[in-house]
Amino acid sequence: QSVLTQPPSVSGAPGQTIIISCTGTSSNLGTGYDVHWYRQFPGTAPKLLIYRNKNRPSGVPARFSGSKSGTSASLAITGLQVEDEADYYCQSYDAGLSGSTGVFGGGTKLTVV
Amino acid sequence: QITLKESGPTLVTPTQTLTLTCTFSGFSLTTSGVAVGWIRQPPGQALEWLALIYWDGDRRYSPSLKNRLTITKDTSKSQVVLTMTSMDPKDTATYFCARESDDSYPDWGQGTLVTVSS
Numbered sequence: 454q455s456v457l458t459q460p461p462s463v464s465g466a467p468g469q470t471i472i473i474s475c476t477g478t479s480s481n482l483g484t485g486y487d488v489h490w491y492r493q494f495p496g497t498a499p500k501l502l503i504y505r506n507k508n509r510p511s512g513v514p515a516r517f518s519g520s521k522s523g524t525s526a527s528l529a530i531t532g533l534q535v536e537d538e539a540d541y542y543c544q545s546y547d548a549g550l551s552g553s554t555g556v557f558g559g560g561t562k563l564t565v566v
Numbered sequence: 567q568i569t570l571k572e573s574g575p576t577l578v579t580p581t582q583t584l585t586l587t588c589t590f591s592g593f594s595l596t597t598s599g600v601a602v603g604w605i606r607q608p609p610g611q612a613l614e615w616l617a618l619i620y621w622d623g624d625r626r627y628s629p630s631l632k633n634r635l636t637i638t639k640d641t642s643k644s645q646v647v648l649t650m651t652s653m654d655p656k657d658t659a660t661y662f663c664a665r666e667s668d669d670s671y672p673d674w675g676q677g678t679l680v681t682v683s684s
């Protein structure tokens with residue numbers, strides 16, 4: 454059971470817009486920790502797509518955008534492309550007695566139909 | 567250019583201790599703010615955060631695994647080592663190391679698959 458909750462799957466047609474949600478709690482997203490998003494293709498390492506809620510690393514297309522409000526965050530992909538089919542993960546930190554520790558969502562499989 | 571690479575055994579026996587090494591280049595773990603972490607992914611499952619070590623030696627561990635994990639660094643070798651005790655078949659996974667920056671992980675190793683089986 455992952456600390457951050459994501460829908461197991463989403464789908465969309467080429468050209469459409471999809472949104473993937475990431476829900477946390479008062480000990481992680483709700484306490485001000487930023488959320489980050491990754492894309493992972495089978496057999497490869499995750500790649501950072503969005504950092505600090507809404508920022509895109511160099512080279513990530515503007516089709517990818519992120520937002521965060523309270524204990525929830527979302528990743529939007531506009532102009533969906535076949536090559537966007539992958540697994541997407543949100544990540545943040547969680548406040549603990551011994552200091553903050555990393556947490557991931559359960560992942561969302563995006564299918565482009 | 568930043569690179570990270572994981573190394574270690576591909577097969578361990580149940581109850582054994584796993585030792586994985588992350589060898590990196592392109593940055594220094596003596597620089598303020600720098601950290602290196604370990605994340606794993608069982609086959610077909612989600613990513614799981616394991617541990618993190620900061621430039622100043624501060625260490626963080628997954629609460630559910632902290633009794634089994636130890637993370638150390640050797641700055642002279644540009645390496646971070648993760649040990650996990652009492653390995654179980656449920657620990658079969660691809661183990662990644664990654665550079666942490668502003669709480670996110672922009673740079674990852676390719677990962678190494680560790681199978682736990684007798």
